[in-house]
Amino acid sequence: MTPMTRRACTAAATVATAALLAGCGDDTSSNVSASGTTAGGHAAGHDMSGMDMGGTTPSAASQKSHASTMQMKKLGTATKDGESVELDISEPVTFSVYEGDQLVKHAPRKDQNAHVMLLLSDAETGDRLPDATITLRITDAAGKVVSSGPQYPMIGMGMGIHYGDNVSLPKAGKYVAQLVVGPPRIGRHADTTDRWRTTTRMSIPFTWDGATTR
Ligand SMILES: [Cu+2]
Known part of the structure; x- marks a missing residue:
């Protein structure tokens, strides 16, 4: 990992915490749409065939060749302020994140029975957006x-x-994923300078069938 990327990750984590503490204003937009799904009914939910995802995103065919992608199960989506978020779930995983220069493993705790994934992308192009901050709160029925x-x-x-x-x-049951999404802090060409500039709150209602694999 380059120093540049590491700085960006640290900044993102810091901003995420700050956003959480500050409660994140700028919640003025009203053009929100969200669709919860019944988890079992979307076996093809992660199939992105037919979408031009740009040169850096693997094709649907290559994504399908990896076991990790097969385990992603779509629970719902939301779109607001030019951003789309897809909520996926899988079995709990051990992942690693940088703390300073150390890549530190986070194994799931005993009480953690799922791994959630939030796929943030531009609503128009489908390009995944890095260097944003997302805080998540899941509430039950x-x-x-x-x-x-x-x-x-x-x-x-x-x-x-x-x-x-x-x-x-x-x-298993009904839940709502409430998200606070801070602006992606990646550099922008002129055509994206005015996109994704505000902190956006979204809700994704979903029904979980109790399974973390599809
Ligand atoms: Cu993950």
Whole structure:
């Protein structure tokens, strides 16, 4: 990892924490749409065939060749302020994140029974957006918070950049994923300078069938 990337990751984590603490204003836009899904009904949910994802994103065919991608199960999506977020789930995983110069392993805790992945992309082009911050709060049907915190930027073979963490989902049922998405701090060509500039709140209602594989 280059020093540049490392700085960006650290900055992202810092901003995520700050955003969480500050409560994140700028929640003025109203053009929000969200679609929860019944998890079992979207076996082809992650098939991106037919979308031109640009040169840096692997084709649907190559994504499918990796076991990690096969394990991603789509739970729902939301679109607002020119950004789209897809919520996926898998079995809990051990992932590693940089703390200073050290790549530190995060093994799932005993109470964590799932790994959530938030796929943030431009709503128009489908390009994945790095260097953003996402905080996630999952509430159950009674409105009780079952999981909450800033999400780690990470990547897996064929999965592309996503934001995620291991979480606890007590049982099958209805949940709402509430997201606070801070602007991607990546450099921009002129045509993206005015996109994704505000902090955006989105909700993704979903029904979990209790399975972390599809
Ligand atoms: Cu992940």
